Amino acid sequence: MTLSASSRVNLERFWSTIERSAEIGKGREGGLSRLALSDADKEIRDVFVAWCREAGLSVSVDQVGNIFGRREGQDNSLPPVLMGSHLDTQANGGRFDGIVGVLGALETVRTLNDLGHVTRRPIEIVNWTNEEGARFSPPMLASGCFAGTYPLDWAHKRPSDDGATFGEELRRIGYLGEAPVGSRELDAYFELHIEQGPVLDAEKVQVGVVTHAYTSYGFLAEFKGETAHAGPCAMDLRRNALIAAARLLVTVDDLGWDYAATGGKSTGSRLVAWPNKAGIISDWAQAICDVRHDDPRAAAAMAERVRRAIGEAAARAGCSVEILDSWNWGGAIFDPELVSGIRRQAASLGYTHRDLPSQAGHDAYFLARVCPTAMIFTPCRDGITHNNNELATREDIEPGLNVLLHSVIARADRQGVL
Structure with a gap:
C-alpha cells in the first residue's frame, strides 16, 4: 500500500x-x-x-x-x-x-x-x-x-x-x-x-468541524451545619447542610431555564450529605453544579449568579459554606489553521460536513x-x-x-x- x-x-x-x-x-x-x-x-x-x-x-x-x-x-x-x-x-x-x-x-x-x-x-x-x-x-x-x-x-x-x-x-x-x-x-x-x-445525526451530516467550545463554569461547594433531632429541633434553630445544598441545586436548575431560550444550560450533578439518614439533620453536604453558554458573556453572568446563590443557600439554611473547587474552560480555543485543514480534508474526501461548537x-x-x-x-x-x-x-x-x-x-x- x-x-x-x-x-x-x-x-x-x-x-x-x-x-x-x-x-x-x-x-x-x-x-x-x-x-x-x-x-x-x-x-x-x-x-x-x-x-x-x-x-x-x-x-x-x-x-x-x-x-x-x-x-x-x-x-x-x-x-x-x-x-x-x-x-x-x-x-x-x-x-x-x-x-x-x-x-x-x-x-x-x-x-x-x-x-x-x-x-x-x-x-x-x-x-x-x-x-x-x-x-x-x-x-x-x-x-x-x-x-x-x-x-x-x-x-x-x-x-x-x-x-x-x-x-x-x-x-x-x-x-x-x-x-x-x-x-x-x-x-x-x-x-x-x-x-x-443531536445535530449531525438529525441533519444526516457525516463530519462535524468543531469551531469553538461553549464557555463553561463549574463549582464544588461544601456546606457545614449541625446535626439535630428531626422531631424536637425548632425550625429557627436548624442548620441543615443538606437543605442548603439542595436549595443551591434547585436555584442552578432554575438559572438554566432563564437562559434556555438562548442555548444556555445549567446542571446540578451531585449532592452528598452526612449522616443523610431519616430522623436527623445533616451537618455536612457537598454539591457540584455547572453552567454553560455559547456566549462567553452570558456564561460569565450565569457563573456570577451561581456564586451568589451559593452564599444565599448557606445563609438561608444557617450554614457556613466554602467553594472547594471551581473550573472554567471553553471559548474560542481551537486553532483556525487546523480547523480549516479539517474542513478541507472532509471536502476532499467527499464527506458532508458542517461547522458546530462543542x-x-x-x-x-x-x-x-x-x-x-x-x-x-x-x-x-x-x-x-x-x-x-x-x-x-x-x-x-x-x-x-x-x-x-x-x-x-x-x-x-x-x-x-x-
Whole structure:
C-alpha cells in the first residue's frame, strides 16, 4: 500500500478494538461503567498498551497516568503531532464517548504502518486519565495537569467516594508513571469524538468541524451545619447542610431555564450529605453544579449568579459554606489553521460536513492552552450520551476516522516550522 488521497483506515480492524473495549467494565445493558483507576480501567489500559506495542510504538506513562504511544518520524528533533482522548467512562457510560478518539488514533497509526509511510514529524497517541471526573473531581484532571493548570501534588490528593486518593489508585493499578507531566513541546493536538449532541445525526451530516467550545463554569461547594433531632429541633434553630445544598441545586436548575431560550444550560450533578439518614439533620453536604453558554458573556453572568446563590443557600439554611473547587474552560480555543485543514480534508474526501461548537468538556480544552488544537465530531444517534443507550455505527464513525487520518498526515508531513 502507498499513501494517496484514496487511503482509508481499516474499518473492520478499528471496529474490532471497539468491540474488545466494550467487553471491559460492563455496566447497564449495552453500556460501560469503567471509572478512572478502577480495576476495569487497569484492564483496558493493559490492553491498550499491548496494542500500542504491537503497532511498533514506544510507550511511556507520566506521573498522572497519561499513556503515550510514540511513532518515530523522519526528523525526531521536531515536536510530535499528538492525537487521542480517554478510555474511562461515566458510571452509566456508553461504548463510544472518548473511546472512539483513543482507538481512532491507534487505527491512524496502524494505517500508516500498513501504508509504510513515515511522517516527517513523530506522531504520538494518548489516553488521558480521568477525563470524566466520575470518580475524582474535577473532570479532565490529568490533561489539566499536563497543561499546567493543576499542580501534581494537588491532583494526587484528590479523593474518591471510596476513600482512596488519585495518587494511591495510580500506584495500586500500576500506572503511576515516571515521565514528567507536560513541560514539553507539541506541534499540534487532534481529538476525534462523537458529537454528544443531536445535530449531525438529525441533519444526516457525516463530519462535524468543531469551531469553538461553549464557555463553561463549574463549582464544588461544601456546606457545614449541625446535626439535630428531626422531631424536637425548632425550625429557627436548624442548620441543615443538606437543605442548603439542595436549595443551591434547585436555584442552578432554575438559572438554566432563564437562559434556555438562548442555548444556555445549567446542571446540578451531585449532592452528598452526612449522616443523610431519616430522623436527623445533616451537618455536612457537598454539591457540584455547572453552567454553560455559547456566549462567553452570558456564561460569565450565569457563573456570577451561581456564586451568589451559593452564599444565599448557606445563609438561608444557617450554614457556613466554602467553594472547594471551581473550573472554567471553553471559548474560542481551537486553532483556525487546523480547523480549516479539517474542513478541507472532509471536502476532499467527499464527506458532508458542517461547522458546530462543542457543548461538552473535552481534554482538548486544556491542550489548546499549550499547542494548536482541533476536534473532529462524528454523529451519535439522537445525541444520547453518558447513557448505556449511546449508539454510533461503523458508518457513523468511518468518515471522521478518515478525516483524522488525512488531517494528521498533512500536519505531520508539512514543511517548515509553522
